[in-house]
Amino acid sequence: MTWWQGLGLSLVSAVAYGLLFNVPVRALLAGGLAGMTGWIVFYLLPFWGAEVTLSTFLAATTVSLLSQLLSIYLRVPSTNFSVAGIIPLVPGSMAYKAMLAFVNGEYIHGITLATKTSMVAGAIASGLILGISCVTVWKGARYADKRPKAH
Template sequence: MWLEIIMCYIATFSFGILFNVPTRALYFGALLGCLSWVLFQFLPSFGVTLILATAIASLTSASLSHILAKRFRIPVTMFSIPAIIPLVPGSKAYFTMRAFVERDYVLGLELGIDTMFQAGAIAAGLVFALSIFSFRKGGIGQRYEPSR
């Protein structure tokens, strides 16, 4: 398990370098990636479905990304993009395409639907965190003054 966490840290750190994340934020972004990976791995052992575990891990990493972005005064994407890298279902997408190439259409559809649900869970976690952290920024609760 520790080897997986170390490799996840290295991979997330490397993706942070590819995305030109500032050095002061690179280490924290890699830690967020490790946290999302640990949540993604441990939640199914408590009876949580894989899709819900992905959504929870994505929401957690995106929420912490917003907090760290405010602290470091850099864009949220500098933390959130590297943090969700471990959650991306790349191997499932590969096996989906492989099943279609081998003309196993039923398996391809099954894997493809699962891949889409997992990708949707990542997107839902990111959007939900964005809506939570931009709730007070919008016009909610503010009075509308028409121009004269």
């Protein structure tokens, strides 16, 4: 698969999941762009030596931050963007290969793939939490600056 095919597929899959989850029409393209941006980060980081788990973590963090910013800009919940945006990062084929290895009796290979799948899933969850936390801290710092100072 070439990079531009990956861009197109990540955009289409994120928009399709947005449709599936009843995302408002005005936010569909933004959700697709969030998914495409996450995929770009995931795709480019291994060229600089990052492992799959790290690149997934940073891509999920990027999707989460972008989802938070888009939710503020478009005034819709951030889950509209984050759920559709992480779809291109989900390790579905890796989980399938792990189960196939177990069915074929290749238990060591299956355990290895299942462990990698779990690590990638954990990286997605951790990246989403980090993005939400960063925006929450930023909002709190902005609010703290606007509060009247006690003398």
